[in-house]
Amino acid sequence: MINPFVTNGYAGKEYFCDRIKETADITQWLINGNNIALISPRRYGKTDLIRHCFEQAEIRNRYYTFIIDIYSTKSLAEMVDKMARAILEVLKPKGKKHWEAFLNILHSLRAGITYDAMGMPSLDVSVGEIVNPNNTLDEIFRYLQQADKRCLVAIDEFQQILKYSDTNVEAALRTYVQYCSNANFIFMGSQRHLMGAMFISPNRPFYQSVTVMGLNLIPLDNYWEFCKRHFEDAGKSIDKEVVVQLYDQFEGVTFYLQKVMNILFMRTHEGGHCVAADLQPAIEYIIDFTELTYEDLLYQLPEKQSLVLKAIAAEGKAQQITSGKFAKRYGLASPSAVQSAVNALMDRDLVTQYKDVYQVYDKFLALWLKRQ
Numbered sequence: 001m002i003n004p005f006v007t008n009g010y011a012g013k014e015y016f017c018d019r020i021k022e023t024a025d026i027t028q029w030l031i032n033g034n035n036i037a038l039i040s041p042r043r044y045g046k047t048d049l050i051r052h053c054f055e056q057a058e059i060r061n062r063y064y065t066f067i068i069d070i071y072s073t074k075s076l077a078e079m080v081d082k083m084a085r086a087i088l089e090v091l092k093p094k095g096k097k098h099w100e101a102f103l104n105i106l107h108s109l110r111a112g113i114t115y116d117a118m119g120m121p122s123l124d125v126s127v128g129e130i131v132n133p134n135n136t137l138d139e140i141f142r143y144l145q146q147a148d149k150r151c152l153v154a155i156d157e158f159q160q161i162l163k164y165s166d167t168n169v170e171a172a173l174r175t176y177v178q179y180c181s182n183a184n185f186i187f188m189g190s191q192r193h194l195m196g197a198m199f200i201s202p203n204r205p206f207y208q209s210v211t212v213m214g215l216n217l218i219p220l221d222n223y224w225e226f227c228k229r230h231f232e233d234a235g236k237s238i239d240k241e242v243v244v245q246l247y248d249q250f251e252g253v254t255f256y257l258q259k260v261m262n263i264l265f266m267r268t269h270e271g272g273h274c275v276a277a278d279l280q281p282a283i284e285y286i287i288d289f290t291e292l293t294y295e296d297l298l299y300q301l302p303e304k305q306s307l308v309l310k311a312i313a314a315e316g317k318a319q320q321i322t323s324g325k326f327a328k329r330y331g332l333a334s335p336s337a338v339q340s341a342v343n344a345l346m347d348r349d350l351v352t353q354y355k356d357v358y359q360v361y362d363k364f365l366a367l368w369l370k371r372q
Contacts, residue, residue: 004230005262007255010051017226017254018218019049026053026186029211030152035177035185037158037199037206040215041352042190042361043255049215050154050186064151066090071157076166077133083140084109085123092120098148105143108135134172141176144183151183158187159194170198174205185210192354217252220244227261231274238264238274245279256363259286287368294368297350307332308341309360312351313369318358 112125189195250256311330322335345351360366
């Protein structure tokens with residue numbers, strides 16, 4: 001049987017925990033023509049929640065649904081490349097009529113469209129060959145407007161557009177979204193201050209254009225019931241204390257809960273019973289498995305960044321990192337050098353900041369650093 005604690009993507013409603021109210025709210029907002037900004041830290045399960053919403057009966061066969069992850073993009077050209085590929089991949093299984101309608105509009109990338117032996121298309125174009133991304137963006141929105149079904153478009157890590165060197169991307173997208181009456185949009189983002197500024201500040205293009213929604217943690221009791229049910233369905237059992245300790249240690253963040261529960265489920269044989277003593281060995285197993293990757297990561301960092309990363313991991317939730325006291329406690333250089341190192345670590349997504357609290361982003365990495 002499939003391990004019910006899925007750690008990579010959406011595997012269906014049977015393996016999706018809770019989010020009943022959020023699913024109902026988002027589904028109703030979308031089918032009633034609203035755009036949404038969904039804001040929460042990474043690894044809370046935003047993308048899987050949207051996939052779950054797209055599988056609801058009110059949406060599944062009535063809309064074209066696209067999810068576009070722009071986290072790795074650095075320019076508008078890279079963004080439109082991601083959008084074009086994502087749309088094409090969704091349309092291909094639906095038949096030639098559907099994907100051909102898209103490609104017939106995508107004139108700017110026509111030279112990069114290739115076909116396999118079965119006549120199925122793909123985009124064989126490098127980002128450098130997208131010479132006018134604004135034209136491609138216009139074509140993509142023209143397709144969304146002309147599509148034979150209403151479209152739902154989710155853009156993941158939307159705050160990334162603020163890092164593009166291209167001019168007026170935010171304003172241009174707002175205009176396209178405003179006049180695309182055949183589609184609704186979900187803008188997902190993990191950097192709360194940037195997303196909040198985009199959608200809540202009166203002087204920004206997207207102001208008052210969306211329903212802004214935060215995503216809270218799955219409540220402990222709901223996650224416990226989810227774990228208990230899946231263990232019992234497999235002829236296994238688990239103590240509640242296991243889930244309580246796990247939830248507390250990883251502060252209820254879905255990704256880490258699922259990752260550890262996946263290992264605990266795997267290690268508990270049919271008829272077996274999972275107890276609290278099994279928890280830390282499962283966590284250590286995950287960290288040991290990733291140790292070489294963490295060693296390489298640490299090796300590639302400049303010494304000052306490495307030392308600051310270890311110091312933040314040791315603190316857990318570090319505050320006043322530019323104080324002389326913090327620098328002295330961990331044998332660091334001057335406060336200004338600490339701030340410079342932290343900025344670099346944040347650019348690498350190794351450290352996160354919320355208000356005046358700094359943490360190592362990857363909680364498994366933080367645990368590994370503590371034992372160095």
